[in-house]
Amino acid sequence: MADNAPDRVHDLLIVGAGPVGLALALALKDAGLDIVLADARTREAVTRDPRDLALAHGTRLTLQRLGVWDALPRTAIEHIHISHQGGLGRTLIDAAEHDLPALGYVASAGALAAALRRAVDAAGIPVFDETEITNLAAGEDDVIASLAGAGRPTPTLRARLAACAEGGLRAGDPNVVEHDYGQHALIADVQVAGGHRHTAFERFTPQGPVALLPKGDNYALVHVSRPETADELLALDDAAYLARLQAHIGGRARLTGVGPRLRYPLVLRYRRSTIAQRTVWLGNAAQTLHPVAGQGFNLALRDVWALADTLLKAREAARQHSANTAAKPFDAGAPSVLASYASARGLDRLGTIRFTDTLVRVFSNDFGPLRHARGAALFALDLIPPLRNFVARRMMFGARAWP
Secondary structure, eight states, X not given: OOOOOTTOEEEEEEEOOSHHHHHHHXXXXXXTOOEEEEOSSOHHHHHTOOOEEEEEHHHHHHHHHTTOGGGOOOEEEOEEEEEETTSSOEEEEEGGGGTOSOXXXXXXXXXHHHHHHHHHHHTTOOEETTOEEEEEEEOSSOEEEXXXXXXXXXXXXXXXXXXXXXXXXXXXXXXXXXEEEEEEEEEEEEEETTOOTTEEEEEEETTEEEEEEXXXXXXXXXXXXXXXXXXXXXXXXXXXXXXXXXXXXXXXXXXXXXOOOEEEEEEEEEESOSEETTEEEOGGGTEEOOSGGGOHHHHHHHHHHHHHHHHHXXXXXXXXXXXXXXXXXXXXXXXXXXXXXXXXXXXXHHHHHHHHHHHHHHHSOOOHHHHHHHHHHHHHHHHOHHHHHHHHHHHHHGGGGOO
């Protein structure tokens, strides 16, 4: 148990011990910072999270740097087949074309959290499970967190910086931009005859995309539709639903079974600014994106790496000035540090938000001229390798894909 005397001020409090918060702690494990994490959930709830994550190649590189990649069960995506319903045009993105072993991977959020948590525990960074942060009061010199729950070590914690990595995007918040897509996503595991051959399918329909992602020997399904259609699809028995799904996919894969179906509404929410006084928001606490193109967690991990890099550089600068007795000690929540982070992340963050939002708006409708333009765009991607290469790199690396 860490020493949490009332007068102790931690360098960094990470709110949320899911994959995003744990990755941030692990990225800073050798920085000599006083770090503590808190999460309202039990450890078991986090590490048994059944949600599937699409991990881009750039995310793989980051997880390798964090030392957890080899311990993570995952399924490689070597080919991505993109098409749209009701028109000609399709494109195929292939890992071999980019001299990569895979374009991306599919892993469960729980398995990733478990691998990261083991590494964080090994680094000796304290994590307070079943500890809810009920309030953050930011002041001139620190932020005071009010704690509740069975695992809380003290009623309050003080830190120079609070990094919020879970929750916090509330409807009606003036700092939050919100757009309801009028769509719901059904998620399920789907069995396929003959194996998936490490091929992912993204099929755009007027109601929304249908994605099949290789997972183990089968597929993870994300089926987007209007809310009333989702009601209808959930009411179908497995055989009837599978027939409807097969009609969407066509002959690209022969589906043989489907597991339990879950649904959730799709709403774009993002903070206008991800920083405030002694506070920074990351991951789903900063933005929640449409699942099209699977960019949500990949963007979050790029946020994490950039914040860690900013803190490490600021820490090193403070060390270099330590010989000056008048120099102030390192302050993780200093306005200059947060401003530097926000500046570094602006292009990639807003670019990714707009990229996914544009895909949804352009491909999720049945307007005739636009339908033909979509087909032409897919043909262009298939016929012009540099353009296809740019799109693939944008999905794998974010803004680093720009020349």
